[in-house]
Amino acid sequence: MAGVSARVTLNEAGRLAVLQEMRADKRVWVLGEDVARGGLWGQYRDFHDEFGAERIVSTPISESTIMGAGLGAALVGTRPIIEMRIFDFVMCAMDELVNQIAKVRYMFGGQATPAVVVRMPHGMWRNSAAQHSQMLEAWFAHLPGVTIATPSTAEDQAGLLVTAIRSDDPVLFFDPKDLWGVEGDVPAVIEPIPFGKARVMREGSDLTIVTWSALTPQVGEAMETLAKDGIKADVLDLRTIWPWDIDAVAASVKKTGRLLVAHEAVEVGGFGGEVVATIVDRLGPQNIKAAKRIGAPRVPVPFSPPLENEIRVTPEKIVAAAKAAMV
């Protein structure tokens, strides 16, 4: 890593990554609501002063066109960052994302290069209820034609954003909005982090725990508790769920014989099921003592704090699930 690192928040790390790439490549620009005043989350703070209204485009509340115009602009050779403000609003742009962006390269036999980054801050966030808290990354893992980044640290936010912006694939970038404030060391020159490489959070021999995005801190707490109780977990943050690091997870489960996948999203139909199925298939069921997943119950995210806490995947629940996997 080059240059001096600075201790910054995840939000600032992403800001620095986009800043670096926009300075390096004039074709990179941002469109979305309120981005000229810095974006809802301050993730484009001061960009307008530096890049002007042509490259930091505050748009009308027109999600279909934010998404679709981003695609059209990519098709003529620019490299847009499409800011969705909050993930849940992408529902208003599903045609443009699912039928157009994810399809044009294939449908037109390779003629199109939909080099867009779609940023979608997702997840539970301070009692924001059912339309501002969702985690539906699994839907998009099901969608051919896109890659999916789900970082949880400041370092990864920066490095994965650099990769995303330089990628010719459409990248769905799920900013973990409850983790904007977590801090990390970001170098003066941010290097790209390849997609599909997991980050090892802890090494252990008893049980593999796989997680990503907003649940990572809870898993971190759980693994400390487990260690105190004598259970040594091998813990992986996938960082990207498409592609995802099948080799690293398989190698870990081969060592531990046990797998627990933990995510904030609803468990039913969640990406955890895909991880479990793939690993069981790869290693053979006879070689695995336990393969489990834990996610939220299949209910919308409620508003009231005790209700929201009720459905959260907490460190306690992760510890309990891990212990259940040990028998």
Add this chain to the structure above:
Amino acid sequence: MTTDNATPGGAGHNAARLKELFRTMVRIRAFEETAMAAHQNGEMPGPLHVSIGQEGVAAGVCANLRDDDRLTSNHRGHGHALAKGAQPDAMFGELFGRESGYCKGKGGSMHIADFSVGMLGANGVVGGGIPIAVGAAQGLKMLGSNAVAVCMFGDGAANRGPFLEGLNWAALYKLPVLFVCEDNGVAAFTATASVTAGPGVSARAESLGVPATGVDGNDVAAVDAAVGRIVAGIRAGSGPHLLHAKTFRWTGHTSTDAAAWRDPAEVEAGKARCPIARLRATLFEAGVSGAECDAMVTEAAAEMQASRTTANAAAWPAGAVAYDDVQDTGAMKWQA
């Protein structure tokens, strides 16, 4: 809304230009008649939407575009593609699902694209091309080009949300985009007027500050003259414009729809306004003989027939092609 009427042979229309417009229209007609015959004969899988009767719009609009001008089209887009410069061999190859097709057989009739001539693709989603054209215009402006983007859509699409969003957006950023509403009066199987409130597409555009021009889409010279003027303005920085071109679709919705739901008298009246027959009469007055027109018709039919034959002889795509062009990172690999 302003209305444009052509002066036959006038408004910059010399016989040579009229002949080119005629050639474009008869090539579109021949392409689609050949495609229909092929479809009926089982040579073409999947649905086929033809634009027979609407050729004047595609020909008149695209006669004013350069290769670096971009065009987005809809589900009824063969004419748009041909007029923009796409080649019939690769188009028939695509219709027939062959490797020689524009999209290696992965798109079909509803997804023909030829980026080399600025044809950014037909679209299976009604209204889907509107935001894309707007974004293309925004990108072109950002890159300092004076190329324009053109969006072809049907009257049915003006009832979708992206129409409002896209026009507002284009006006807001003063983008170089021409919206062309190809108004054939029907949306699939329904008379558009029966499902549309208010005074129409031009009034909607004007309410958003997008100037609108009405034109008889079956008068190709009028379309050509209007678009020539409008595109020159857009290139010079005037911002977006909407062209409302009234036309008529001779057929049902798809080639398997016998159109029994349509009023036969209305269809007869519509056919009587054939844009090709009309230009033929104008050409005659301008000194181009019927024999010369017939020769262009015969030539177009032979060209399309040859492309049909070539496409039928072309190879099917290999299984591995299904795995190509998905994405660079995280693409699944084909296994024999």
